Amino acid sequence: MNARVVNPPFEPDPPAPPFIPGPTGTHITIRGLTKFFAGWPLYEDFDLDIPKGKIVSVFGPNGCGKSTLINMISGLIPIDQGEILFDGKSLKETKIGYVFQNYREAMFPWMRTIDNIAYPLKLEGKSKREVDRRLEELVASFDVKFDLKRYPYEMSGGQQQTASIMRALAPNPEVLFLDEPFSALDYEMTLFIREKLQEVFIATGTTMMLVSHDLEEAVYLADEVLLLTKRPTKVAEILRYGDPRPRTVETLTSPSFIAAKKHSLEVFQREVRR
Numbered sequence: 001m002n003a004r005v006v007n008p009p010f011e012p013d014p015p016a017p018p019f020i021p022g023p024t025g026t027h028i029t030i031r032g033l034t035k036f037f038a039g040w041p042l043y044e045d046f047d048l049d050i051p052k053g054k055i056v057s058v059f060g061p062n063g064c065g066k067s068t069l070i071n072m073i074s075g076l077i078p079i080d081q082g083e084i085l086f087d088g089k090s091l092k093e094t095k096i097g098y099v100f101q102n103y104r105e106a107m108f109p110w111m112r113t114i115d116n117i118a119y120p121l122k123l124e125g126k127s128k129r130e131v132d133r134r135l136e137e138l139v140a141s142f143d144v145k146f147d148l149k150r151y152p153y154e155m156s157g158g159q160q161q162t163a164s165i166m167r168a169l170a171p172n173p174e175v176l177f178l179d180e181p182f183s184a185l186d187y188e189m190t191l192f193i194r195e196k197l198q199e200v201f202i203a204t205g206t207t208m209m210l211v212s213h214d215l216e217e218a219v220y221l222a223d224e225v226l227l228l229t230k231r232p233t234k235v236a237e238i239l240r241y242g243d244p245r246p247r248t249v250e251t252l253t254s255p256s257f258i259a260a261k262k263h264s265l266e267v268f269q270r271e272v273r274r
């Protein structure tokens with residue numbers, strides 16, 4: 001008689017590896033992050049610790065997944081596998097802000113700029129008094145000289161991006177993600193917004209993750225430069241850069257800045273050629 005196996009033996013999934021927390025001072029812990037696009041791995045079993053109260057610049061070869069990384073951490077793109085925790089909490093329990101490269105599509109065109117900035121506060125159910133107080137604080141800290149009653153499309157690119165950053169910061173996020181926030185701006189506006197961002201960072205200590213194509217900008221703002229490999233993407237190196245803040249035009253010619261930039265460039269070139 002032929003023995004026929006009707007039900008194959010039950011094989012439970014292998015147990016998930018134990019979650020290993022990051023070192024003291026870690027804000028975002030990423031473990032076993034896996035993401036495939038069209039059957040091709042972009043990230044596979046990727047681990048990373050992002051420190052709290054620091055600016056981390058993400059830099060790496062074209063298409064290595066810089067934007068996808070911050071989009072996965074911020075929940076804009078789903079992950080295939082892995083775990084991402086913010087101070088041990090899930091994304092749902094964490095307040096985050098996001099600044100897009102394309103500010104023209106980031107604002108609601110039917111709302112005045114001031115209402116765009118107030119929008120996340122209203123979503124949180126803040127009273128008119130609380131909203132007005134927070135808006136006043138933001139206007140003061142960004143030294144806003146333009147009319148926020150105008151619609152976004154009536155303002156310059158730099159003014160729109162300033163307003164986008166104000167909106168992202170309005171609810172006092174625990175983490176701010178910025179995807180090439182300066183790449184569509186002229187140099188003067190880039191310098192202005194970069195300084196404002198640095199001032200806000202000094203005042204609030206908000207953890208920030210910044211994707212940048214510009215190595216000078218990436219290093220200038222960073223406490224850590226996260227240098228990535230080509231895909232399947234790994235951490236090539238994490239470069240710590242500790243010049244005191246506020247960093248100024250003089251910083252750009254300091255030996256430590258030049259050394260950090262040179263080293264980052266060497267790692268980048270090594271990875272591009274690999």
Ligand SMILES: Nc1ncnc2c1ncn2[C@@H]1O[C@H](COP(=O)(O)OP(=O)(O)OP(=O)(O)O)[C@@H](O)[C@H]1O
Nearest residue numbers: 037038042060061062063064065066067068069211
């Ligand atoms: N929705 C998608 N479907 C398929 N492939 C995708 C998708 N999104 C991104 N990719 C691919 O994943 C890779 C990483 O994209 P991503 O935009 O994150 O890289 P990046 O490092 O930010 O790129 P760049 O340096 O060009 O700004 C690229 O090869 C891209 O083509």
